[in-house]
Amino acid sequence: MIMFDNKDISKTSLSSLGEFGLIDHLMDNVELKNTSSKKGVGDDAAVLDFNGEQTLVSTDFLIEGVHFDLSYMPLKHLGYKAVMVNLSDIYAMNAKATQVTVSIAVSNRFPLEALEELYSGIHLACKIYDVDLVGGDTTSSTSGLIISVTAVGHAKEEEVTYRSGAKPNDLLVVSGDLGAAYMGFQILEREKEVFKVNPNNQPDLSPYTYLLERQMKPEARKDIKELLNVLEVKPTSMIDISDGLSSETLHLCKHSNVGVNLFEDKIPLDPSMITVCEEFNLDSTTIALSGGEDYELLFTVDQKDFEKIKGNPNFSIIGHMKPESEGKHLITRGNQQIELTARGWNALQDEE
């Protein structure tokens, strides 16, 4: 009002850009001026260089009603998961996570005991993952619970792995299995509806234990960096799977200027995930490609490392990179080649 113009603001809907389009747009023309700023927006974490050691910084929001539903998410799990989501970004840079800060905004409807539950999950995650809780902020919110976590990590310069290093012929590798967290979410949503109709119903959720754990208590892949070290494999590019395999694969392609062949029959699926997909009449490949929240690591390695990765129970080789001009494809079980499209969860889509 004093120093700035008051512009008449015209209206462009946020959903017309989507989450990634929005960040790209708002960060357009950002120039890094400090010599310590090595990598800004556009990877899983920012990379800062103080005296040669690389410091990684990543930050994420979790918002009630958008990212979690307290009607079935216990607060202790939520605290645990909030830390995992952020550590995963540091591990996706092939770095060691060392510290987190956690800020929360809460409305007065939360009693102290609820926050103690939340923090017990946060403290547990820090303990198990050897990470120190070094700061944060608590404040009031006009509605609901908001959690913001910043994770800090470090790595040697030659260890840091960006999204941009994949080369044609590199193998595409993923840790663990995919789609289970999404199916856990589907089960929780179904049980919530059942509960509304009949609050006395005592569901037997034991067949779904694995899927529910993947949704409610995900584990970030701290172990992958150590595993790859032992195998003497240096990944050429890496990203974590928060939005779904197809979306993350396309990120690697875009940042590395390469194409990809992704083989449907190589995508690792847990048997219980396949069973529940049948129960829900959903295609398990589609869920693995688009489900998200797996917090597994997706990375590329040079062909020469094939023997080291092949047969390791922690890894699945699911495809290979190609020259960019050859496109990005999913090779189906029926040997059809179809274009790979991002169907990941879009945080800014219009709500119905």
Add this chain to the structure above:
Amino acid sequence: MIMFDNKDISKTSLSSLGEFGLIDHLMDNVELKNTSSKKGVGDDAAVLDFNGEQTLVSTDFLIEGVHFDLSYMPLKHLGYKAVMVNLSDIYAMNAKATQVTVSIAVSNRFPLEALEELYSGIHLACKIYDVDLVGGDTTSSTSGLIISVTAVGHAKEEEVTYRSGAKPNDLLVVSGDLGAAYMGFQILEREKEVFKVNPNNQPDLSPYTYLLERQMKPEARKDIKELLNVLEVKPTSMIDISDGLSSETLHLCKHSNVGVNLFEDKIPLDPSMITVCEEFNLDSTTIALSGGEDYELLFTVDQKDFEKIKGNPNFSIIGHMKPESEGKHLITRGNQQIELTARGWNALQDEE
């Protein structure tokens, strides 16, 4: 549900603890295990030590309806202020701020052009303060606008200044003047009420320019570290004034285990702030002690540095530290000694 007990949750109101009590309680028993974690919760920023260079990390929330009111806060100013609030925490460690990450959560009622305004303020702040915007997250919110900023800085080990270094007989010094931001807020609140009654009223706000700028476009004190370097003064303790002079002074006392004599007649006040306090029938000392949002730096120096600080227009010597056993006092203009109490803004007080 699977791995954790489901406890019956009893209810203790958050407001019974207050903001600082709440953080202390939730962070109780936090142990720092990584050798790189030098200082966790309990100062303006966390201090991490990677290879000898100290990395500072600080994070803060700004929440619509709690920390700002968009009915009079232009989005560009808000973006600028969100960065300032966080840089101030880094400067309060006597460090150089180098990077920020900014995460926002917005409801779909915000058009793209509104976010462009917000980011124009963020980019401007980064440009003026030589700080790089290196990351962030955008997501949707169920209500309003939420901004989370993390600031990163660095300093040599011997430069980092904690809250805990003040000694008896050290001088208590503050930069700039106090209370103006709070009175700017009072004026904006008054104009909002006037506007509700008569939307066509065109108020003349020119007499309040300085106060409104202090509220709407605060500047963090990047210059203080450089000034003190030139004067060859190393502060013994330091904090920024976000909650009010009395509250911040008591923080220094608590962390340093000292007492204080703070002299009412030495507190720096801008003439326009005094005038507006009279207009509002408010005591200017009370406002300076409790108003908050000044983003000035409060620090202590050894007595031997008196000559270097005295007479410098950037600084006011407002008191001196004492042995803890001698208490914490405000010495009034009438030479009365009264106990200094925290009357700073409490983010978790019950709303009426």
